[in-house]
Every structure is written in C-alpha cells, then in structure tokens.
Amino acid sequence: MSEIKDLGIETKCLHAGYSPKNGEPRMIPIIQSTTFKYDSSEKMGELFDLKASGYFYSRLQNPTCDMVAAKIAALEGGTCAMLTGSGQAATFMAIFNIANAGDHVVASSTIYGGSFNLFNVTMRKMGIDFTFVDPDCSDEELEAAFKPNTKAVFGETIANPALIVFDIERFANAAHKHGVPLIVDNTFATPVNCNPFKFGCDIVTHSTTKYMDGHDATLGGVIVDSGKFDWMAHASKFPGLCTPDESYHGVTYATQFGKEGAYITKATVQLMRDFGCVQSPINAYMLNLGLESLPLRMARHVENATKIAKFLEGNDKVSWVNYPGLEGNKYYERAKKYMPNGTCGVISFGVKGGRAAAEKFMANLKLGMIATHVADARTCCLHPASSTHRQMNDEELVAAGVSPDLIRLSVGIENADDLLNDVSNALKNI
Ligand SMILES: Cc1ncc(COP(=O)(O)O)c(C=O)c1O
Incomplete structure (x- = not known):
C-alpha cells in the first residue's frame, strides 16, 4: 500500500x-x-x-x-x-x-x-x-x-x-x-x-x-x-x-x-x-x-446548504442571503480558490419584517432545531437578536455586525426536500 x-x-x-x-x-x-x-x-x-x-x-x-x-x-x-x-x-x-x-x-x-x-x-x-x-x-x-x-x-x-x-x-x-x-x-x-x-x-x-x-x-x-x-x-x-x-x-x-x-x-x-x-x-x-465519516458528511452539508441558499435567494419573504458557496456572494471567488469542493453548511439570511418576523420563522420551524450550536449533522438554527444577543437593542446589534433580522442556519445532512419543506413552511407562516 x-x-x-x-x-x-x-x-x-x-x-x-x-x-x-x-x-x-x-x-x-x-x-x-x-x-x-x-x-x-x-x-x-x-x-x-x-x-x-x-x-x-x-x-x-x-x-x-x-x-x-x-x-x-x-x-x-x-x-x-x-x-x-x-x-x-x-x-x-x-x-x-x-x-x-x-x-x-x-x-x-x-x-x-x-x-x-x-x-x-x-x-x-x-x-x-x-x-x-x-x-x-x-x-x-x-x-x-x-x-x-x-x-x-x-x-x-x-x-x-x-x-x-x-x-x-x-x-x-x-x-x-x-x-x-x-x-x-x-x-x-x-x-x-x-x-x-x-x-x-x-x-x-x-x-x-x-x-x-x-x-x-x-x-x-x-x-x-x-x-x-x-x-x-x-x-x-x-x-x-x-x-x-x-x-x-x-x-x-x-x-x-x-x-x-x-x-x-x-x-x-x-x-x-x-x-x-x-x-x-x-x-x-x-x-x-x-472523523471516519467526515468527507461524506461535508459533501452532503455543502450540497444541502447550496440548495437551501438558492431557495432562500428566490423567496420573496427573504431580504438577503449570505453563503460563500453562492455565485454572486462577495467571497465566492476566494472560496473557490481555497475551497474548490465547497465551503460548509452554514448560511445566514435575513427575513423581511425584521426581528419580529425572524422570531416567527424560528417558532414555525419543525425539523430545524433551535440551538446555539452549529456544524452538526442535524440542522440547527439561531436568531441571535432573540437569544445570544437579546440584551442588545437594534442599533447595538447593527454595530456588532448582527442585524436584528439575521438568522443563522446550520444546514444538516437530512433529506434535502424535507429541509426545503421545513424552511418553506416556516417562511410561509410568518
Ligand atoms: C470557529 C470556532 N472556533 C472555536 C470555537 C470554540 O470551540 P469550543 O466550543 O469547542 O470550545 C467555536 C465554537 O463555536 C467556533 O465556532
């Protein structure tokens, strides 16, 4: 060998x-x-x-x-x-x-x-x-x-x-x-x-x-x-x-x-x-x-996150999407240089309607779990303005680089259609 x-x-x-x-x-x-x-x-x-x-x-x-x-x-x-x-x-x-x-x-x-x-x-x-x-x-x-x-x-x-x-x-x-x-x-x-x-x-x-x-x-x-x-x-x-x-x-x-x-x-x-x-x-x-299954999982994280990022980009309840694996993202070319096979499963995005709409999105999720954790096999989701950063007002949040509408979605390795349905329903019901 x-x-x-x-x-x-x-x-x-x-x-x-x-x-x-x-x-x-x-x-x-x-x-x-x-x-x-x-x-x-x-x-x-x-x-x-x-x-x-x-x-x-x-x-x-x-x-x-x-x-x-x-x-x-x-x-x-x-x-x-x-x-x-x-x-x-x-x-x-x-x-x-x-x-x-x-x-x-x-x-x-x-x-x-x-x-x-x-x-x-x-x-x-x-x-x-x-x-x-x-x-x-x-x-x-x-x-x-x-x-x-x-x-x-x-x-x-x-x-x-x-x-x-x-x-x-x-x-x-x-x-x-x-x-x-x-x-x-x-x-x-x-x-x-x-x-x-x-x-x-x-x-x-x-x-x-x-x-x-x-x-x-x-x-x-x-x-x-x-x-x-x-x-x-x-x-x-x-x-x-x-x-x-x-x-x-x-x-x-x-x-x-x-x-x-x-x-x-x-x-x-x-x-x-x-x-x-x-x-x-x-x-x-x-x-x-x-570690034994890391390459299989990373490939699926990237595949699922790319599908979800593209879906979010085309949804009229979403105001912005940040995923370096998305063409048009500020870091897309740099990501291609350093990570030609894909970046990771973490996406951040904003919903129209600010803090209140983001809170509703979180409450509507069924499969994505609310957690401070990221980079897990299971999809997890965080709205910093109502959890980790809840003591800050909107101005303070913006100064900290975390807008009130920001949702961090760590996309897992579940079936992509199940995830898309979950995210789509949560957005519909805002
Ligand atoms: C990029 C990064 N580095 C370091 C840490 C700290 O790691 P740990 O929570 O294992 O102490 C974290 C935790 O979220 C992280 O996201």
Whole structure:
C-alpha cells in the first residue's frame, strides 16, 4: 500500500493514526487510564527527560488521544498535533505557546465571538496585546498592525458567524515578512474542504466539537503544526522554543525536536502539564468515529446548504442571503480558490419584517432545531437578536455586525426536500 500521506482524505479519515498489528483490535482502543506502570525508575526517568517516548500520566499524553491527534495531523498534512478539551483551549494554547506577557498578536476582527472575548478580555488581562484588523483591510492597514513585539497572526478560514472567507495566502505572506507564524482556525471548512498549510499557514486549530465530531456528542479541540515554521531563524522572537526551558529539565525544544516537533512538544510537556485541559480518551474515541465519516458528511452539508441558499435567494419573504458557496456572494471567488469542493453548511439570511418576523420563522420551524450550536449533522438554527444577543437593542446589534433580522442556519445532512419543506413552511407562516 502507498504511504498514508499519499492517500485520499477519505482513506486517511478511516486509516490514519492507527494501524493494528496481527490480532490487535481494529478500532482504536480506549486507554481509559490516568497512569502507566514502569519496571524501574530509570526507565520512567528517560521519559521525563524526553529521551524516550512513552506514557506516564494522561494529563500530558494518552495513547488514544495521540492516535486521534495523529489522524488529524495527517488530514491537515501537518507533522504533529495535540488534542485539547475544547476548541477554546486549542485557540488559547496555540497562541500562548509562543506569546507571553508583553507580546502582541494581529488577529482578524471577524472571528468567533468566544475567540474574540478570549483575546480582547482574558488574554489582555494576562498582558498579551491584540490588534484586530478587518480581514479585507488594505495592505497598508495590515502592515501598520504589526509591532516589533508581534508574535503571531490569527484568522478563521470561514468566520463564524460572518461567513467571511479569510485570505490565507495574503495573511501568511504578511506574517512571514515579519518573521511570525500564521495560525488559522479551520473549524468551519474542516481539512476535507480546506488545507490552510497549502497556502502558507503554519499552525491550524479546530473546535472538534463542530463538524469533526458532528453528532453533538463530544466537546474538543486540536492544534496541528505544519512543521514548516523555522523557529530558530527567528530565535530572539521565540525564546520559549529556542532557549532552555528550566521548568522542563533545561530542554531547548527547537534544537531537540526541530521544526517538525518543537511547537507541539512544548505545548504538550509545558502548557498541558500546567493547564491540564486535556481531552478524555473516551471523547477522543467518539471524535474518531465522527472523523471516519467526515468527507461524506461535508459533501452532503455543502450540497444541502447550496440548495437551501438558492431557495432562500428566490423567496420573496427573504431580504438577503449570505453563503460563500453562492455565485454572486462577495467571497465566492476566494472560496473557490481555497475551497474548490465547497465551503460548509452554514448560511445566514435575513427575513423581511425584521426581528419580529425572524422570531416567527424560528417558532414555525419543525425539523430545524433551535440551538446555539452549529456544524452538526442535524440542522440547527439561531436568531441571535432573540437569544445570544437579546440584551442588545437594534442599533447595538447593527454595530456588532448582527442585524436584528439575521438568522443563522446550520444546514444538516437530512433529506434535502424535507429541509426545503421545513424552511418553506416556516417562511410561509410568518
Ligand atoms: C470557529 C470556532 N472556533 C472555536 C470555537 C470554540 O470551540 P469550543 O466550543 O469547542 O470550545 C467555536 C465554537 O463555536 C467556533 O465556532
């Protein structure tokens, strides 16, 4: 058989990360153990010194989690990966692994609200400064956002909920010009539809809670390293990777593990050791089940969402539709470049009649469930003005980029006609 890296994504989703030997279980084993036993202190000492690889405590590493992380690394075309307990933990650690108090990060202004709060409030309290830039800003504006202490650039492949497609190549070039990596949250596109590493991105994060799991079953996150960023070439910017870590036996990650392994090794043995926001082995097992069918599900999400977006576009109760897979959408051409097989299943649209009409639409839905969640096998729907953003008046909503009539529809993999009927009836009865 060819090497796994040369196989198609459908094959990788099933086979990467674990290949059982003679007589071993076909499914990845759930190693639900906090602890691993050794015959001598000397043998265990080699693990602590990072001279041998193995397991000693599941807060740092667990075999089940590592198998699933290795699968996701293969899907993204990276060198290694680390699972985390949530997408939020992945976003935080991806940045905190290379930025300390006194450092600065350039981030796209249209990112998931939870990431925005994490950066703008919590990480600022930790002394890390952020400059938010419009993802479609001019070259001059982007250039002006960098400071001598900038350590990373961050964006989202398809922004949640604005559905803006991030120009990965442009932001990667800008980041590299300043000697820092580009980190991209690839949650909405998944590696099935977009490979940020092909366009110069250095590190990818995911909320695996979304399409990767896909079944409302497990919360989780992952960080994947492309293994391409040369930390040592910018050693003065990244002392955490390029000088000895006194908290871990004086190891210099970039020297001992090279470009391919330094970043994830540090995140694992230093940050995961100290923060402990691990994914449990049983959750990793369930995530793996989700990953096995990810390519089939993504294709159906795109197919169904395209049908619904086209239907909405032609409906006289609808005032506007935003779906980057729709011809005529502002981001259609950019989406074709980065995601030639389709974007995702999330659409946003507005109904004539504003907030009250949108509330009626929501109440009329039978199949689409009202949930704050997105990117699930089942269709879910959210009207921010009457739920997540209900404390805001119409003016405040507009300022926050969420119009009072905005409905976010995360199209699932149900029968397309059933979904069309549901949406059509809900609109008729407004
Ligand atoms: C794009 C994106 N990134 C990160 C997160 C955070 O992930 P989690 O909820 O798994 O912590 C979310 C959650 O909705 C998200 O949509």
